[in-house]
Amino acid sequence: MRPVLNPGRFVFCTFGGRVPTGLRPVVTVAEAEGMTAVVEQQEADALGLPYDFVAAWITLRIHSALAAVGLTAAVAGRLTEHGISCNVVAGFHHDHLFVPAGEAERAVDALRRLAAESA
Numbered sequence: 001m002r003p004v005l006n007p008g009r010f011v012f013c014t015f016g017g018r019v020p021t022g023l024r025p026v027v028t029v030a031e032a033e034g035m036t037a038v039v040e041q042q043e044a045d046a047l048g049l050p051y052d053f054v055a056a057w058i059t060l061r062i063h064s065a066l067a068a069v070g071l072t073a074a075v076a077g078r079l080t081e082h083g084i085s086c087n088v089v090a091g092f093h094h095d096h097l098f099v100p101a102g103e104a105e106r107a108v109d110a111l112r113r114l115a116a117e118s119a
Contacts, residue, residue, distance in 0.1 A: 001071075001118075002061035003111040009041040009101050011051035012087075023047070026057065027089050027096070038089075038098065055087070056104030058097040058111070071095065078114045079107055 010026065016034045019025060025037035044051055060075070072088055075097065079086045084107050087098040099107045 001075075001111060001115040003097075003108050003115070004059045004061050005104055005108050006057040006059060008057065010038050010055045010057050010098060011041045011044045011049075012053055012055070012098075013037050013039060013044055013049045013051050020047075054101045055098035056101045056107070058099060058104070058108060060095045060097070060111070062094070074114065074118075075111065078110050082106060082110050084110070 014034050014036050019028055019035050019037045023037060023039060024043065025039050027036075027038040029036040038055075038057075039049070041051075041054055060071075072090075072095065075095070076086055076088070079097075079099065082103075084099055084103045086107070089096045089098070097107070
C-alpha cells in the first residue's frame with residue numbers, strides 16, 4: 001500500500017456556489033449544499049477562507065481498482081484502532097486519506113505496519 005505523507009497542511013472549505021476562480025484545490029466535491037474544496041491551509045489563510053479541520057494528506061501508493069472491496073475498511077479499521085479519524089477520497093489511480101495534522105506520523109506508521117502484516 002506504501003503510504004506517503006504529502007507535504008503541507010490541508011483544510012476543508014465550503015462554498016455556496018462554485019469554487020472561487022484562482023483557488024487551487026487538491027479535491028473538490030459537489031454536494032446539494034454547495035461545493036467542498038480541500039486546499040492548502042496557507043492558501044485558505046491568505047484568502048481569509050473559514051475552516052475548522054486541519055489535515056495531513058496521505059496517499060496510498062498502490063493502484064487499487066475503484067471496484068475493489070475491503071481496502072478502505074482495512075485502512076479505516078486500523079486507524080480507528082489508533083483513535084485517528086480519517087476522511088478518504090478515492091482517485092482514479094490512488095486512495096487519499098486526510099487525517100488530523102497532528103496525527104500524521106502515527107497514521108503513516110500504523111498504515112506501514114498494516115501493509116507489512118498484509119504482505
